Amino acid sequence: MILSDLSVRRPVLATVMSLLLVLFGLLSFTRLTLREYPDIAYPIVSVRTVYPGASPALVETDVTTVLEGAISGIEGLRTITSASRAETSQIVLEFGRTRSLDAATNDVRDAISRVRRQLPLAVQDPLVAKETGDGNEIMWLSLASDRHSELEMTDVAERFIKNRLAMLPGVSTIPLDGERRYAMRIWLDPERLAARRLAAQDVEEALRTQNLTLPSGRIESDRTEFDVSIRGSLETPQQFLHLIVAYRDGYPVRIQDIGRVELGSEDDRKLVRVNGKPAIGIGVAKQSKANTLEVAQAVKQAWPDLVASLPEGMTLQVAWDGSLAIEQSIREVYRALGLALILVVLVIYLFLGSVRATFIPAVAIPASIIGAVTILWATGCSLNVLTLLGFVLAVGLVVDDAIIVLENIHRRIESGVPPIQAAMAGSREIGFAVLATTLSLVVVFIPIAFLTGVVGRLFAELAIAVAAAVLLSGFVALTLTPMLCATLLKTGRRQTRLSKVAEEAFAGLVSRYRRAVERLVEARGPVLGVALGAIVASVLLFLRLPMELAPLEDVGWFAGHLTAPEGATIRYTDAYARQVEGIVETVPEVTFNYMVVARGYRPTIVNRASSWVTLAEWEKRDRTQQDIVAELNARLGRLTGVKVSVLNPPPMEQSPEKTPVQFVLVGSTYEELRVQAERLMRKAAAHPGFLNPDMDLSMNMPHVTVEAHRSKSADVGVSMAAIGRTLETFLSGRPVTTFSRDGRVYNVIVKVDEPYRNSPSDIMTLPVRGEQGQLMPLGNVVSVREDATPEALHHYDRMRAVTISAGLAEGFSLGEALDYLNRTAKESLPRMMRFAYAGESKEFLESRASLHVTFGLAILVVYLVLSAQFESFLSPLVILLTVPPAVMGGLLALAFTGGTLNIYSQIGLIILIGLVTKNAILIVEFANQLRGRGMAAREAIVEAATLRFRPIIMTTAATILGALPLALATGAGAAGRRHIGLVLVGGLALSTLLSLFLVPTVYRLLARGPVKPDKLAVARLPYATVADQSHASSASSHIIHGGS
Known part of the structure; x- marks a missing residue:
């Protein structure tokens, strides 16, 4: 040649x-960029909308359905899923990989703006966020102390650690878990309020008008100029206690006369523990295109400075590090x-x-x-x-x-x-x-x-x-x-002994x-x-041969998820979470157990807990991660009162909170979906290959419906808005104003004290003011009914849907599981109901079909090329x-x-x-x-x-x-x-x-x-x-x- x-x-x-x-x-x-896998994440846009006080059903009809209709026609949309919960609508849009994320986000914002006026007035502006699926937390740090409170640890985390980490290259956000942000908590006594002819709105109005600092101009002389401001802000619990709300019979009524004030936390409905000890979780989320290893290395390089900034008695540890694997x-x-x-x-x-x-x-x-x-x-x-x-x-x-x-x-x-x-x-x-x-x-x-x-x-x-x-x-x-x-x-070179032996x-x-x-x-x-x-x-x-998307890898950690009955309190969930922690701690290979009790934000889902368990290094243990997960599933499965699932991390950057089996039923009514999903779940539970089958539709969340009697309300001059504001203030606890502490601004939150919100009947005694100024119990104009409501209502491609999820027993493949559910669904589902797949199940089926075609195509291409070469x-x-x-x-x-x-x-x-x-x-x-x-x-x-x-x-x-x-x-x-x-x-x-x-x-x-x-x-x-x-x-x- x-x-x-x-x-x-x-x-x-x-x-x-x-x-x-x-x-x-x-x-x-x-x-070249160094990373675990190629960039395989789909462009994702999420739309989160808050509708204060709304039930899941109201959020679904008035918010989710309206927004889905507006954005479903956007170019390049692959799937659209949504969840309507109390007060919150969450819509997730997954686009094709060739679609520009920035362009898709702009299209979503434009579509939402066109239907914004169709949403109820109380709905807050939808928040549109862009993601790529690979910008999740790559590391969780824990800040713990034996002598400092969670409030103090949160303050240190926000002031020193969070800001320092946020400046590192490749870092997107620094979320906090289990944080206790300072807040001035004003706990009202409705009986003492009623005795002084006061309502919650009176307290709110007093706080807004008397807790403020205003500029008042300046004073000038020939040589000096002074700025003038009125300092009327309150900063300590004592100052708030002495705030005058109103005068009754010539005497001032102060907050100390109608309740109590404490410097507490803004939200205490989430707990974090690391190895059983209270802690504040500090996440490190990377930017979507950032290098995981480079971001993790930057955190480790900044570690000495982070530790040096801590007060004496606080310790900072890496509780979970996804970059190690x-x-x-x-x-x-x-x-x-x-x-x-x-x-x-x-x-x-x-x-x-x-x-x-x-x-x-x-x-x-x-x-x-x-x-x-x-x-x-x-x-x-x-x-x-x-x-x-x-x-x-x-x-x-x-x-x-x-x-x-x-x-x-x-x-x-x-x-x-x-x-x-x-x-x-x-x-x-x-x-x-x-x-x-x-x-x-x-x-x-x-x-x-x-x-x-x-x-x-x-x-x-x-x-x-x-x-x-x-x-x-x-x-x-x-x-x-x-x-x-x-x-x-x-x-004619001389042969060596080796060459002679090999030749012969x-x-x-x-x-x-x-x-x-x-x-x-x-x-x-x-x-x-x-x-x-x-x-x-x-x-x-x-x-x-059994089929699956990818083999389970020993990545040195696993996740556990606990679900308590609907309506369970955080105390109930936490009690079982501590039992789980105790069992996990007996596993000798475990080095860190990062436990989060109560998941989500607005609303916080208090009947769920999750843990991320880190194992010893690979060469220091005899058992694999899969062996340990199988043992814990057997031991934790014996707990009664909660459901506990221990999961191996899924392959190919799938969500660690999702099980391999994701089978979606799509229909017109949730009642019909529930019936069919329960039937399929019973069959899956009877099959030895499925672990902990569950579904995301639960119709037994305890709920209280407050019905206003419009004629009575009109007679006494109590508006629907007054009823709504009263309930929101007393039961939800909303920020009314702010105060300053050490150069940072925190919320002042008014809420009814705990002894007066233990039972639905307590709602009837809350005071509400009519338009003429008269005060009356809320029971005069409303009635209360206890019922059950779904925790969340889900849609899949704009249709009402229920997802059946399950883990897989050892020796049972994902292909066998999906084939079983496919056959069972075709035999039992009504004609008008269809099914689909999500998550790892969807990726598996897509890959199986395309790989079969690719194998045949490879043979054909080789044959044609060789035919051309050999003529x-x-x-x-x-x-x-x-x-x-x-x-x-x-x-x-x-x-x-x-x-x-x-x-x-x-x-x-x-x-x-x-x-x-x-x-x-x-x-x-x-x-x-x-x-x-x-x-x-x-x-x-x-x-x-x-x-x-x-x-x-x-x-x-x-x-x-x-x-x-x-x-x-x-x-x-x-x-x-x-x-x-x-x-x-x-x-x-x-x-x-x-x-x-x-x-x-x-x-x-x-x-x-x-x-x-x-x-x-x-x-x-x-x-x-x-x-x-x-x-x-x-x-x-x-x-x-x-x-x-």
């Missing part, structure tokens, strides 16, 4: 080209990359027995892989676990072309051809095969680019990494490798292989039976018959090791298509060359198989050893690497074993007549003759001789 000839004649040029590849790769490496996983991949490099170089040396000869293909590894980094940078990819995994796979692949070229050149040198002429002639002869094998592997990755959903985005970067490395390896094999062969290889062993192996091929090319029946058996076995194994539609069929044994080998490896069909193992199967066809190409291409020179088909295929046996075994061994560190992976992220490694090792081993006999037999069966010699064939065999090839056959087992 021209490129090879030029490189041999100009060795400096060949060297410089490879050095430039390495140089540009190293420069690009410093510019990422860091460990990347470290393990780097370790696998190094180990693969060592194993591949070692196997090359064992085959070649020469340091010089080993150096030639070994140098292709850094040149190809480091050079591929430039292509990653140019295509906008990141350096992540998957691209590094691609490089690990590439270690065994990039030496293949160099080995093939090296072996062909060496045969010529050993037959007496001078090294320079041998390098040119050998490269020309094998150049087409190198081009064909390289392209056949590269084109396998083209269909991966058409994968949809998360899987497509995930593996596109892996495909680019491997394809780039393989392409560059072909370039290196046709430029640097011939030049090094011409320079380093010499004829390999010569015997080649001789036995040739005799076997000569017999089997005529035994078509048994060989074709094996091929057909491989196809049938592959199909059966594919159908029987034949027949030769590629022989080559593609190596695929069924490879698939069978990969699936058998999964079956014997308890693996599953997931995105990793299925991508491994797709990669196998390109890998196993390389061996067949070498045999078929050379057989065609020999037939083009007039050799009979039988003799040509036997000769080609014999001559290519040695490079096939060498390249296969190198590829298998390159993938072996993945198959034996341990530590963080090992499960995914192990699946892809097992598929490659098993598939390559079995395919090579069978295809070495299958390809010659099928070629002999399909060969019809001689291949006509053409210019292309002559160009590929410029010096060889049939006689030369027969002579070379006797030396085909020679290895490259020693001498370094």
Whole structure:
């Protein structure tokens, strides 16, 4: 080939080209973003709207439905989900990945502005926020103390820690959990209020008019100017106690006469503990495109300053760090990359027995892989676990072309051809095969680019990494490798002891292989039976293996979720949360247990608690995270009075609060949905594969409905607004005014004291004022009824919906679970009700469908490319018959090791298509060359198989050893690497074993007549003759001789 000839004649040029590849790769490496996975998050826009005092049903009809109708037609909208809770509507819009997040957010704001006037007057302006799904908290810190209160710890967190962390690069927000923000709490006694003929509005009015600071102008003299302000603000509980609310019978009525005042917390309906001790949680949320590891490193660098700012007696700890698993996983991949490099170089040396000869293909590894980094940078990819995994796979692949070229050149040198002429002639002869094998592997990755959903985005970067490395390896094999062969290889070198032993062993192996091929090319029946058996076995194994989105990884932590009955108080929930903490603390591998009692904000959901449990480092424990989760699920499942689920973190950056099974029922009425969902839940609960099935529709939340008697209200002059404000002030506790403390502003909150809000009947005694100023009990104009209401009303794509969620028992796959629910739903659901999937379940089904299509498309693309290269539609069929044994080998490896069909193992199967066809190409291409020179088909295929046996075994061994560190992976992220490694090792081993006999037999069966010699064939065999090839056959087992 021209490129090879030029490189041999100009060795400096060949060297410089490879050095430039390495140089540009190293420069690009410093510019790549390091992260766990590629950017796979969908653009998400959330709309949050507050409707004070509204029930979930009212929020659904008056707010959620109106907003959904306005925004449902926005371009690029993928799904729309919503939850209507008491006082709050939350709508989440998920857009296609190609949609600009900024443009989508603007479109949402415009759509909402057009229907703003259709919302009730009391509804606050909707808050539109943009997200990408990957901007969640990457770390939770805990601030604890034995001598300071939660109020003091919150103050320190807000003043010193939060502001310092918010300034770090890549940080988005710093949320606080369990915070106790200072507030001046005024607790009113309704009986003493009524005795003094006062209502809550009187107290509020007094606070607004008497607690303020106003500018009053300035005083000027000839030489000095003074600003004047009226200081009327109140700052201490004593000052608020002495505030005069009104005069009755000539005497002032102060707040101390009608209630009490304390400096307390704004909200005490959320608790945080770390390892059982009260704490304030401090989250670190990264920006959507920020590097998790860089943000975590910035926090660690700022740690000394953060600790130094703490008062004596306060301690700051990292309670949960999501970056540790990422860091460990990347470290393990780097370790696998190094180990693969060592194993591949070692196997090359064992085959070649020469340091010089080993150096030639070994140098292709850094040149190809480091050079591929430039292509990653140019295509906008990141350096992540998957691209590094691609490089690990590439270690065994990039030496293949160099080995093939090296072996062909060496045969010529050993037959007496001078090294320079041998390098040119050998490269020309094998150049087409190198081009064909390289392209056949590269084109396998083209269909991966058409994968949809998360899987497509995930593996596109892996495909680019491997394809780039393989392409560059072909370039290196046709430029640097011939030049090094011409320079380093010499004829008649002294053999080492290792080379002699290897030569004798390999010569015997080649001789036995040739005799076997000569017999089997005529035994078509048994060989074709094996091929057909491989196809049938592959199909059966594919159908029987369990399927899931991705294998569960040991990431060093897990989550637990507790749900108490609807209407349970925070005390009830907390009591059970402490029991859970006690059980978790008995697990020896646990280092931190970050417990949050009561979730959410406005309203806080007090009947739920969650914990994030961090385990000891991987090398310091004998049990896996999955083993510990299974044990805790068994122990915590025995608790009565609450539901407790312990979950392994889901794969692929799914929400850690969601279970794998997310089955959505969609219908017209919630009552019908509830009936059908309960029926499905009963069947799921009876199935041993489902853990803790639950649904998000509960119709038994205790509720109090206050009905105003309009005629009575009108008679006494009490407006609906007065009733609403009275209830809001007494029961909800709303901020009325503010006060200052140490330079910060806090709220003043008025609320009825606890003894007077223990029962629904207490509402009847609250005082309310009519328009004429008269005071009366609220019971005069309202009645109270206790009933039940849903905690939340959900929509899916604007339809009323209920989601059934469940965990999976050990040994039960996500595919089996969804197939069971699918069959059950089709059998039992009414015709007008449909179902859908969400979360991990949705991603799994999308990936399963697209991967099946991609596998078939990969085979088709390889076939077409090979047809174009061979100028034949027949030769590629022989080559593609190596695929069924490879698939069978990969699936058998999964079956014997308890693996599953997931995105990793299925991508491994797709990669196998390109890998196993390389061996067949070498045999078929050379057989065609020999037939083009007039050799009979039988003799040509036997000769080609014999001559290519040695490079096939060498390249296969190198590829298998390159993938072996993945198959034996341990530590963080090992499960995914192990699946892809097992598929490659098993598939390559079995395919090579069978295809070495299958390809010659099928070629002999399909060969019809001689291949006509053409210019292309002559160009590929410029010096060889049939006689030369027969002579070379006797030396085909020679290895490259020693001498370094």
